[in-house]
Amino acid sequence: MKDNLINSGKTLFQKIPEALPAPSFTILLDTKNKLTTFIFSKYETPSMKKIIVIILVAFIIIQFFPIDKTNPAPTPGMDFLKIKNTPENIAHTLRTSCYDCHSNETKYPWYSSIAPTSWWVKNHIDEGRKHLNFSTFAVYEPKRQLHKLEECIEMVEKKEMPLESYYIGHQDAKLSDEQRADLVLYFKKIKEDTERKIMFSK
Numbered sequence: 658m659k660d661n662l663i664n665s666g667k668t669l670f671q672k673i674p675e676a677l678p679a680p681s682f683t684i685l686l687d688t689k690n691k692l693t694t695f696i697f698s699k700y701e702t703p704s705m706k707k708i709i710v711i712i713l714v715a716f717i718i719i720q721f722f723p724i725d726k727t728n729p730a731p732t733p734g735m736d737f738l739k740i741k742n743t744p745e746n747i748a749h750t751l752r753t754s755c756y757d758c759h760s761n762e763t764k765y766p767w768y769s770s771i772a773p774t775s776w777w778v779k780n781h782i783d784e785g786r787k788h789l790n791f792s793t794f795a796v797y798e799p800k801r802q803l804h805k806l807e808e809c810i811e812m813v814e815k816k817e818m819p820l821e822s823y824y825i826g827h828q829d830a831k832l833s834d835e836q837r838a839d840l841v842l843y844f845k846k847i848k849e850d851t852e853r854k855i856m857f858s859k
């Protein structure tokens with residue numbers, strides 16, 4: 658009887674592997690059909706258990722590599738909003754939609770405490786600051802400022818910024834069409850001011 662079961666199990670196993678659903682827990686919970694359970698436990702259990710243990714252990718190990726959440730020292734007098742004397746409504750939009758990645762005043766969300774999402778968040782912040790840092794905007798040469806403002810106009814108009822993934826946990830960062838239009842208008846105004854400054858300094 659035992660041999661029979663193993664044999665029938667083997668034949669079935671060889672015949673239908675493609676027809677089986679992907680490895681899953683529900684199959685293991687199916688105790689009604691003993692034959693199915695037998696086949697699946699032979700076929701799935703050891704490797705599934707192993708995979709889950711490996712994933713768990715890896716998850717625990719990577720928690721020992723947290724990200725550095727210290728913001729760079731403040732640089733008073735260099736901040737975009739200060740030097741441009743930005744109106745409060747625009748300043749508010751920039752703070753809620755851009756400053757976490759493009760300034761030294763980053764507020765880290767809760768999921769930045771858990772690897773691997775923490776690494777992904779950190780990468781956005783490092784890259785964001787490298788490309789454009791509003792906290793040190795005054796350090797840029799006027800020509801560079803002009804270029805950054807042009808990019809800001811383009812990124813906001815084309816809805817490429819803020820990064821869509823940022824909306825997870827930052828619903829308030831989503832820009833309405835009106836907010837986008839206001840931002841673009843403001844960046845254009847600052848761009849014209851900067852162009853004028855460059856012209857007069859020649």
Ligand code: HEC
Binds near residue numbers: 755756781808822
């Ligand atoms: C979640 C982080 C995040 C947020 C929020 C965010 N950005 Fe970015 N931004 C990035 C990253 C990362 C890059 C660089 C690489 C890329 O384009 O993906 C970037 C690139 C840019 C660039 C291009 C600079 C260059 O050198 O090409 C501009 C301009 C920019 N962002 C403006 C903004 C503005 C304006 C906002 C707010 C409306 C904003 N970003 C919000 C992460 C962010």
